[in-house]
Amino acid sequence: MFMCICSDGTYATTCPDNTKQGSKARLEAGLIGSLGGAFLLSMAFLIFFKLRRNYNAQENIEKLLEQYGSLAPRRYKYSELMKITQSFRDKLGKGGFGTVYKGKQPDGCMVAVKVLHNSTNNGEEFLNEVVSIGRTSHVNVVTLLGFCIEGSKRALVYEYMSNRSLxxxxxxxxxxxxxxxxxxxxxxxxxxxxxxxxxxxxxxxxxxxxxxxxxxxxxxxxxxxxxxxxxxxxxxxxxxxxxxxxxxxxxxxxxxxxxxxxxxxxxxxxxxxxxxxxxxxxxxxxxxxxxxxxxxxxxxxxxxxxxxxxxxxxxxxxxxxxxxxxxxxxxxxxxxxxxxxxxxxxxxxxxxxxxxxxxxxxxxxxxxxxxxxxxxxxxxxxxxxxxxxxxxxxxxxxx
Missing domain, CATH: 1.10.510.10 (Transferase(Phosphotransferase) domain 1)
Known part of the structure; x- marks a missing residue:
């Protein structure tokens, strides 16, 4: 038989209205709390796997770059790129994989800095550019001067082309x-x-x-x-x-x-x-x-x-x-x-x-x-x- 515990500590087979309302409120609060907990747990898992994926992608990139040894292009800190481009002030253009900014190095050499979009993926476009251009040296192929990889931030530094694009x-x-x-x-x-x-x-x-x-x-x-x-x-x-x-x-x-x-x-x-x-x-x-x-x-x-x-x-x-x-x-x-x-x-x-x-x-x-x-x-x-x-x-x- 169903028994209700009333607010005054007595037992009854039927509950007063105020007791029903209190039980209903406690039930709703419990459900909301459970759903909220499940949501937070799901978000925690998503954040964990995203961070893990980014870590693995960066680890793979790091291992690949290590193979270049002294032949690898110069590695820039993101703070250096901020300084070189004056906080990315002068935009030269925008493409499918990134935005290019005009920069000036401390020695006065002009550069073009491409900051990659969607850099939280597996870094394929970043690797493509570093690996492919890093292997080249030709008067009709743009020179890669360096790169930056700090967490999700990835950028490539090229020689500056004063007459822009064709x-x-x-x-x-x-x-x-x-x-x-x-x-x-x-x-x-x-x-x-x-x-x-x-x-x-x-x-x-x-x-x-x-x-x-x-x-x-x-x-x-x-x-x-x-x-x-x-x-x-x-x-x-x-x-x-x-x-x-x-x-x-x-x-x-x-x-x-x-x-x-x-x-x-x-x-x-x-x-x-x-x-x-x-x-x-x-x-x-x-x-x-x-x-x-x-x-x-x-x-x-x-x-x-x-x-x-x-x-x-x-x-x-x-x-x-x-x-x-x-x-x-x-x-x-x-x-x-x-x-x-x-x-x-x-x-x-x-x-x-x-x-x-x-x-x-x-x-x-x-x-x-x-x-x-x-x-x-x-x-x-x-x-x-x-x-x-x-x-x-x-x-x-x-x-």
Whole structure:
């Protein structure tokens, strides 16, 4: 039988209203306390596992950096970076992985400090930059001067590029007036040499995966330097194919077809070649190859538009080309066409690209345009275009 203990210490089979209310209040308070305790316990577990994960990530980074020994870039304290950048006062730009600030070291040397976003993850983008750029030394690859890792705070210190990035010039109102065709041509060759070095000149080959005008920095003399290695992947020695890559990486408009669909071929250094070719075509045309608000897909895909003009013998009028600069413009366009061939095997290596750029226009041939009658084609919804498989025979682009 149910018995109630009343407030006066007596027992009864039924409880007065005030006793029921008191019991109900105590029950509610108990439930609230239990739920609150469970919530605090859950939060404690989450904080613990997050701290443990951050600790493990930092421990892995520390172990990897130890392997460099004396060859590792300089390690900065976060307080040093605060002083160098005057509390991150002068922002140079912002990208997918971090914000870049202008800084000045005590010796007067100007630097660019990139503070990484979302630095509480496993640190992949941080490791990519430190490991990949730390292995390089080339006039057309930006120099990593140092790094900072303090808990969740991670930053990279680079040489300062006074003329910022290439996109500031080629997308301006009069890009050819600012740079001139000779300088634009030299920039294209410099980028090609930098990529050739990354693909073949390093002890471990590097695929950048994000070649675009925003990631090409220009120094005082407009010498181009490849930057932002947050998406880079390292290839095994003497290899150029990435068999273990499972994620799509890059920027829409510059991603090679095989990166988003393995039906086009394997992902390799040729994926960078495609991005380079798309960038060169934008350098010539002075317009972005993707314009989301344009209704007609044929007007959106810039390579097809300019291919029809060149194949038909027309002038590249919209590109401010004169008789004196016609050969430079056409040479860059032809190289861009070869680099953006749909099938990776049909694209030249970056070493071949450098050779093509240094030859005369008469030694270059027009590559085939991707055929709309190919047996297999896919619709790339995210890019707003249809990219067909090409049945053309491989060629090196030279006559």
């Amino acid at each position: 996109d500031m010039y080629i997308y301006s109102e009069n890009p050819k007036t600012v740079l001139g065709w000779e300088k634009l041509y030299n920039i294209a060759i410099g980028i090609a040499r930098g990529l050739e070095y990354l693909h073949r000149g390093c002890s471990t080959h590097i695929v950048h995966f994000d070649i675009k005008p925003q990631n090409i920095l220009l120094d005082d003399d407009f010498c181009p330097k490849i930057a932002d290695f947050g998406l880079a992947k390292l290839c095994p020695p003497k290899e150029s194919v990435l068999s273990s890559m499972v994620d799509m990486r890059g920027t829409i408009g510059f991603i090679a077809p095989e990166v988003f669909s393995r039906g086009f071929g394997v992902v390799s250094t040729k994926s960078d070649v495609y991005s380079y070719g798309m960038m060169v075509l934008e350098m010539v045309g002075g317009r972005k190859n993707m314009k989301p608000n344009v209704g007609n897909p044929s007007e959106v895909y810039f390579p097809h538009w300019i291919y029809d003009r060149v194949a038909g013998g027309g002038e590249i009028e919209s590109c401010d080309v004169t008789n004196e600069t016609e050969e430079i413009a056409r040479k860059m366009v032809l190289v861009g066409f070869w680099c953006t061939q749909t099938i990776p095997a049909n694209r030249p290596s970056m070493g071949r690209v450098v050779e093509m750029l240094e030859r005369s226009l008469s030694e270059l041939e027009l590559p085939p345009k991707p055929s709309l009658q190919s047996v297999d084609a896919i619709s790339v919804q995210s890019m707003g275009i249809t990219v067909p498989l090409s049945n053309s025979e491989p060629s090196d682009g030279l006559r």
